[in-house]
Amino acid sequence: MKSLRLISFLLLCFAFCGRAEESIADYLADPGFEKAHAANAQINAKGTKELNGWSAFPAGGNPWTSISYVDRGGKTLAERKPALEPAEGKSYLRMFTFKSCSWLTLKSPEFPVKRGEIYSVTFQVSADSATPMAKMRLFLEQGGKIHAMQEYDLITLEDGWNTIVYRMKYDGPDGRARFVVNCLREKNATGGSLNLDDFRRVTPEDVEYAMEPMKPKRK
Secondary structure: OHHHHHHHHHHEEEEHHOOOOOHHHHHHOOOOOOOOOOOOOOOOOOOOOOEEEEEEEEEOOOOOOOEEEHHHHEOOOOOEOOOOOOOOOOEEEEEEEEOOOOEEEOOOOOEOOOOOEEEEEEEEEOOOOEEOOOOEEEEOOOOEEEEEEEEHHHHHOOOOOOOEEEEEOOOOEEEEEEEEEEEOOOOOOEEEEEEEEEEEOOOHHEEEEEEEOOOOOOO
């Protein structure tokens, strides 16, 4: 199965030959969540519009509806549980909701987009002792509209860090867009969490070991 993914990736590269491909990672000011930040810095805290280029929603969140930095050897913001070992570097980002909002959203800085170009990025996700988020949606947001969406079933997350590869053709108008990570908790769950780290350029090895996205729904 992994070799088939690699072959598919190479075929896609061949199919898209002649079209420009942009790495979203090149536009991220803090792709590994390593820039200076306070302990458990919360990106969606009240009064915080963005941190190190990232913005998060719902705005004005509290520790129980949070997207926050977690440092190696530290503790999580809400439950004060021991941090995971980061996928890379000294810190990572954690989405967490409990008895509050059913969704959490992380957005990149804006970057230029052109219709027909390919946009890609790879990153790591993991669950922890809390109930994992149920679904993750990745897309480009331009002018308030969603383009080039990929969905993942997070209930199937394996132990440890899992590789995600986003590689989609942008079908919207030329302009500026943001890369968005939107997570939804399970419908009947009281909460959910997801850890993210190490946003970077896609390599063939990433594709070989990446999680399979959900199949698009037929229109």
